[in-house]
Amino acid sequence: MTRDAIIGAIQRGLKRGPLPPDQKAMLTARLAAHARHLIPARGNLDRAGRISLFSEYVEREFGTVARLASLADVPGAITSYLARQNLAPALVASPHPDLQKIPFDTAPLLKIRFGLCSPTDAVSLQHAFAGIAETGTLVLPSGPKTPTSNNLLPDNAIVVLQADRILPCYEDAFDLLRAAESPKSRGKAKSAEQNFMPRNIMLVTGPSRSADIEQTLELGAHGPRRLHVLIIDGET
Amino acid sequence: MLETSAAFKENATGAMADASLQKALARAKPQFAKKRQSAVEKLPEFEALREIAKNIKNHTIQNLDFYLETYAANVEKAGGTVHWCATAEDARQAVLKICRSKNAKTVTKGKSMVTEEIALNDFLEVHGVTPVETDLGEYILQLRHEPPSHIIGPAFHLNREDWEDTFRKSHLDLPLDRIFHERRDILTEARTKLREKFLAADIGITGANFLIAETGTSVIVTNEGNGDLTQTLPKTHVVVTTIEKVVPTIEDTLSLLRVLARSATGQDMSVYTTFSTGAARPGDSDGPADYHVVLLDNGRSGMVGTDFQDMLRCIRCAACMNHCPVYGAVGGHAYGSTYPGPMGAVLTPMLVGIENAGHLPNASTFCGKCESVCPVKIPLPNLMRHWREREFERHLQPPTMRYGLAFWAMFAKRPALYRLATRAAALALGFAGRKTGKFTKLPLAGGWTEGRDFPAPEGDTFFARFAAAQKAKK
Numbered sequence: 001m002t003r004d005a006i007i008g009a010i011q012r013g014l015k016r017g018p019l020p021p022d023q024k025a026m027l028t029a030r031l032a033a034h035a036r037h038l039i040p041a042r043g044n045l046d047r048a049g050r051i052s053l054f055s056e057y058v059e060r061e062f063g064t065v066a067r068l069a070s071l072a073d074v075p076g077a078i079t080s081y082l083a084r085q086n087l088a089p090a091l092v093a094s095p096h097p098d099l100q101k102i103p104f105d106t107a108p109l110l111k112i113r114f115g116l117c118s119p120t121d122a123v124s125l126q127h128a129f130a131g132i133a134e135t136g137t138l139v140l141p142s143g144p145k146t147p148t149s150n151n152l153l154p155d156n157a158i159v160v161l162q163a164d165r166i167l168p169c170y171e172d173a174f175d176l177l178r179a180a181e182s183p184k185s186r187g188k189a190k191s192a193e194q195n196f197m198p199r200n201i202m203l204v205t206g207p208s209r210s211a212d213i214e215q216t217l218e219l220g221a222h223g224p225r226r227l228h229v230l231i232i233d234g235e236t
Numbered sequence: 237m238l239e240t241s242a243a244f245k246e247n248a249t250g251a252m253a254d255a256s257l258q259k260a261l262a263r264a265k266p267q268f269a270k271k272r273q274s275a276v277e278k279l280p281e282f283e284a285l286r287e288i289a290k291n292i293k294n295h296t297i298q299n300l301d302f303y304l305e306t307y308a309a310n311v312e313k314a315g316g317t318v319h320w321c322a323t324a325e326d327a328r329q330a331v332l333k334i335c336r337s338k339n340a341k342t343v344t345k346g347k348s349m350v351t352e353e354i355a356l357n358d359f360l361e362v363h364g365v366t367p368v369e370t371d372l373g374e375y376i377l378q379l380r381h382e383p384p385s386h387i388i389g390p391a392f393h394l395n396r397e398d399w400e401d402t403f404r405k406s407h408l409d410l411p412l413d414r415i416f417h418e419r420r421d422i423l424t425e426a427r428t429k430l431r432e433k434f435l436a437a438d439i440g441i442t443g444a445n446f447l448i449a450e451t452g453t454s455v456i457v458t459n460e461g462n463g464d465l466t467q468t469l470p471k472t473h474v475v476v477t478t479i480e481k482v483v484p485t486i487e488d489t490l491s492l493l494r495v496l497a498r499s500a501t502g503q504d505m506s507v508y509t510t511f512s513t514g515a516a517r518p519g520d521s522d523g524p525a526d527y528h529v530v531l532l533d534n535g536r537s538g539m540v541g542t543d544f545q546d547m548l549r550c551i552r553c554a555a556c557m558n559h560c561p562v563y564g565a566v567g568g569h570a571y572g573s574t575y576p577g578p579m580g581a582v583l584t585p586m587l588v589g590i591e592n593a594g595h596l597p598n599a600s601t602f603c604g605k606c607e608s609v610c611p612v613k614i615p616l617p618n619l620m621r622h623w624r625e626r627e628f629e630r631h632l633q634p635p636t637m638r639y640g641l642a643f644w645a646m647f648a649k650r651p652a653l654y655r656l657a658t659r660a661a662a663l664a665l666g667f668a669g670r671k672t673g674k675f676t677k678l679p680l681a682g683g684w685t686e687g688r689d690f691p692a693p694e695g696d697t698f699f700a701r702f703a704a705a706q707k708a709k710k
Binding site for chain 1: 260263264267279280281284285288292298299300301302303304305306308310313314320321322326370371372373376389390391392394395396399419420422423427430431434435449450451452453459460461462464465467468469479484485486487488490491493494501503504505506507508509510511512513514515516517519520521522523533537538539540541542545
């Protein structure tokens with residue numbers, strides 16, 4: 001079997017047979033501990049510092065940021081953003097519970113559809129699991145309520161992010177994912193071995209771009225040309 | 237791709253005379269180095285992270301059997317299928333089998349150097365499956381039937397005129413006299429064309445920057461978002477990758493990501509870093525129904541435990557070629573191999589044999605810049621030197637070179653004789669060239685004087701002058 005041949009060749013190169021049980025146990029323990037390595041200090045700030053560093057990096061990467069007091073301000077913010085970009089007041093929103101709580105009836109001119117983006121939709125509204133201060137990165141896991149297509153297909157991506165979810169580093173976001181999906185928090189019997197990873201997690205830093213033509217940066221290669229982050233400041 | 241590494245010298249001569257290529261190289265080269273430098277300066281922990289990255293990869297290679305088996309088991313636990321492949325042919329057949337089982341007519345492709353390594357596109361085309369490259373750079377190269385010249389900027393060697401010309405010749409449904417006012421117009425045309433392809437494709441093929449053993453996850457890094465569309469829209473996602481891409485945990489991967497983009501493009505983070513684990517889950521409204529990993533060896537397991545094991549650390553950032561004076565002079569195509577530059581000079585002889593790629597490890601000035609910028613600290617000059625030694629041991633160089641080296645070694649091994657001979661030569665040459673200070677022709681040095689003058693030595697040798705200076709101090 002090819003697999004045995006490859007594994008055998010590796011073991012010959014390492015001048016040993018299969019790992020002895022004690023060494024295997026050590027490696028299994030290393031996986032279970034999934035320890036962090038050195039984390040850059042720059043994201044390690046208080047809440048206000050994290051929000052401002054995150055915003056600074058999103059803008060440096062050609063995204064835009066608006067800070068809102070609560071979800072109630074979202075319809076107005078979107079309406080004025082779309083008007084500024086000369087876009088029709090229509091969007092497709094992911095069916096995430098937080099997004100469904102937004103009082104869209106306060107903006108009657110804004111056309112909203114909850115669901116999956118089609119290739120012809122121009123604007124999407126997505127819910128972010130977290131933001132990372134270290135590099136201005138959004139963490140967007142896939143799921144029935146947060147389809148991946150909505151991060152990619154429209155030319156304009158608007159993302160709602162709770163300020164409390166702006167974390168110092170990527171590792172913090174993965175810790176939250178591990179905790180959210182652990183058997184304990186689900187309260188039901190789930191094998192400890194079951195994977196906590198959703199099908200897809202996108203770490204998004206700015207809008208899509210390419211520098212393939214003469215090493216000159218152009219935005220909007222295949223994904224969104226514009227990325228607009230709405231940071232919801234109010235306590236949740 | 238067609239390997240022409242054996243013709244490196246001819247290729248290089250041609251490349252240096254190619255005005256369009258030289259224009260592209262002159263424009264792009266300094267930018268890469270400047271951007272990396274600026275990203276590194278903004279992260280005080282960068283040097284420490286390089287050491288960590290090196291250690292993570294070393295730990296993984298020391299236990300590669302364990303991590304590969306753990307990775308494969310976790311892919312299958314997440315509902316994916318792993319196809320272990322020893323050779324390029326095995327990998328091509330594995331991909332074709334998946335295409336046949338899905339009755340696939342077209343596949344879209346994210347950027348993948350491994351699929352270049354196994355020449356997957358040509359193979360699929362022969363077997364009636366149309367591959368469509370979706371990375372902008374790879375797309376134009378496919379239209380032009382050219383191989384990539386750089387591992388992260390594949391169309392690095394093209395100028396704007398080339399893009400416009402190729403698009404006019406290829407997109408025949410559009411008006412021939414359309415005007416590309418700016419680069420943006422070229423991009424928009426490609427985006428529109430490729431959107432149709434994304435939506436029509438039966439299968440999406442991507443590579444992987446990392447494979448995570450802990451969770452059975454494949455990770456891709458892109459700026460365009462093409463890789464994401466490739467692995468999200470079609471019903472089947474096939475990851476074509478190689479065994480050294482495996483990393484133990486998510487935390488290990490995140491540490492490697494911190495040095496990858498900074499070393500590659502000088503970004504802190506690429507725009508899209510995407511983790512894929514298995515196929516669509518119950519309730520998902522998008523994502524592939526099938527997830528396959530074609531896991532290729534192609535000679536890599538044979539590098540474990542050899543002088544070349546360090547090369548398995550490579551994370552394909554391209555910093556070595558971006559900083560290489562040889563790459564900067566001749567570009568990527570001259571190397572005649574899938575992987576150009578210093579990392580290619582080490583890897584290619586492993587893939588195609590030193591007898592076919594002996595020029596590549598010799599195409600280095602050993603300036604050491606590649607090693608100094610490598611995010612996983614691969615001692616690239618040393619590894620090239622190992623290849624030169626093997627080439628010498630196997631008598632693969634021409635006799636004149638072997639005799640020349642033996643002749644030089646006779647002196648080099650006898651310091652007194654060496655100093656005497658060089659001193660005599662320096663004084664004689666200095667005397668002979670005392671009028672003009674240079675030679676336009678010199679016996680046995682035609683290779684040098686053909687392109688430039690040989691300066692006449694002024695005064696004594698370094699050794700003699702140093703000894704004299706030391707004496708004078710006392």
